[in-house]
Amino acid sequence: MCRFVCLCVLALCLVLNGRAFAADLPPAATAKVDFQTDILPLLENHCVRCHNAEKQKSDLRMDSREFLLKGGSEGPSVVVGNSAESMMIAQVTGTNPDFDQMPPKEGPLSAEQIGLLRAWIDQGLEWPADIVPQAKGGDEETAPGKAPGLPEDWRVEATHQQGALAQGALAADLKGPNGEPAITLTPPAPPVAEAINLLWTPNAKFLNGSIEVKTKVIGGTAEQGGGLIWRVKDKNNYYFASYNPASKKFSLGKVVEGEIVELGSADFEAPAGEWVTLRIEQQGPQYAGHLNEQKLVEGSDADLQEAGGAGYCAKGDAATAFAATKLNAQS
Numbered sequence: 001m002c003r004f005v006c007l008c009v010l011a012l013c014l015v016l017n018g019r020a021f022a023a024d025l026p027p028a029a030t031a032k033v034d035f036q037t038d039i040l041p042l043l044e045n046h047c048v049r050c051h052n053a054e055k056q057k058s059d060l061r062m063d064s065r066e067f068l069l070k071g072g073s074e075g076p077s078v079v080v081g082n083s084a085e086s087m088m089i090a091q092v093t094g095t096n097p098d099f100d101q102m103p104p105k106e107g108p109l110s111a112e113q114i115g116l117l118r119a120w121i122d123q124g125l126e127w128p129a130d131i132v133p134q135a136k137g138g139d140e141e142t143a144p145g146k147a148p149g150l151p152e153d154w155r156v157e158a159t160h161q162q163g164a165l166a167q168g169a170l171a172a173d174l175k176g177p178n179g180e181p182a183i184t185l186t187p188p189a190p191p192v193a194e195a196i197n198l199l200w201t202p203n204a205k206f207l208n209g210s211i212e213v214k215t216k217v218i219g220g221t222a223e224q225g226g227g228l229i230w231r232v233k234d235k236n237n238y239y240f241a242s243y244n245p246a247s248k249k250f251s252l253g254k255v256v257e258g259e260i261v262e263l264g265s266a267d268f269e270a271p272a273g274e275w276v277t278l279r280i281e282q283q284g285p286q287y288a289g290h291l292n293e294q295k296l297v298e299g300s301d302a303d304l305q306e307a308g309g310a311g312y313c314a315k316g317d318a319a320t321a322f323a324a325t326k327l328n329a330q331s
């Protein structure tokens with residue numbers, strides 16, 4: 001009898017626990033989920049770099065539906081049709097006390113992102129067989145950083161990064177020359193001399209047009225200043241234009257597969273400590289770079305001919321402020 005009662009109590013506890021657990025989860029999205037637009041970017045940007053063919057944290061691969069269903073060391077990660085009972089959701093919500101919350105290091109997913117994953121599972125885990133997610137944002141150690149105060153899609157990365165990432169943020173105590181909000185990009189401590197620190201958004205979709213920004217030195221000895229990056233494919237492929245007041249040099253170039261190639265440069269002297277206006281123009285292969293309304297560099301390059309992201313760069317130990325950005329993209 002006692003044994004029976006105990007079992008009943010135990011069963012009841014389990015049921016109640018299960019309920020409490022489900023109620024704490026962010027709600028599933030109500031709209032029909034589309035794998036390619038809603039789920040794929042999530043997996044690629046936040047999960048697959050640690051759960052793929054080469055790297056299988058906790059024995060889990062997330063680069064196909066079959067692998068996800070097979071699961072990891074604890075068995076299947078997904079119960080199709082039941083997100084509240086799926087380990088994957090317990091991991092991203094941090095409701096499984098035995099395992100770290102996913103993704104580790106970069107910080108939790110938003111409630112909206114979790115809602116999409118839940119709806120995807122509840123709606124049957126649609127996954128077109130020919131789509132294989134690719135790890136984005138580098139490997140585990142070089143995941144992009146967040147940029148406090150800026151929209152979600154802005155990220156901090158570095159070309160030739162070693163160690164910690166720079167900080168990119170909306171400045172609390174600094175304004176642009178006309179009182180505009182300013183953004184700062186400051187190096188990690190210790191700074192990495194060869195690193196080009198980047199603060200950018202893939203959503204700019206910039207192909208042709210112009211981008212203008214006002215920049216100002218806020219720190220740096222070996223390097224100072226910084227500039228713009230555009231047609232950014234990833235942290236190893238983009239165009240850049242930057243001004244270094246320390247060496248009084250303006251430089252425009254490209255980074256292709258991590259290799260830096262200067263396309264043009266010019267001497268330029270701007271009054272120390274003042275905001276400098278940097279502008280680039282791009283039309284097909286034609287580029288031009290201006291400082292304070294003076295065209296300093298122009299030419300043609302056939303390499304990066306696809307629309308890409310845009311943002312800011314600062315090299316090595318340079319700490320730089322950016323304000324009054326005007327992006328004028330032509331379709």
Ligand code: HEC
Nearest residue numbers: 046047050057058072073074075077088091099100102103
């Ligand atoms: C930086 C690397 C990294 C990223 C990114 C990452 N994971 Fe993990 N994952 C791990 C590690 C490490 C463990 C083991 C955690 C532990 O033992 O506490 C794990 C374990 C898991 C498990 C448990 C598998 C099992 O059965 O053992 C699931 C499910 C999971 N991750 C899902 C995800 C999801 C979903 C994402 C994306 C939102 C994600 N992970 C992103 C490193 C990562």
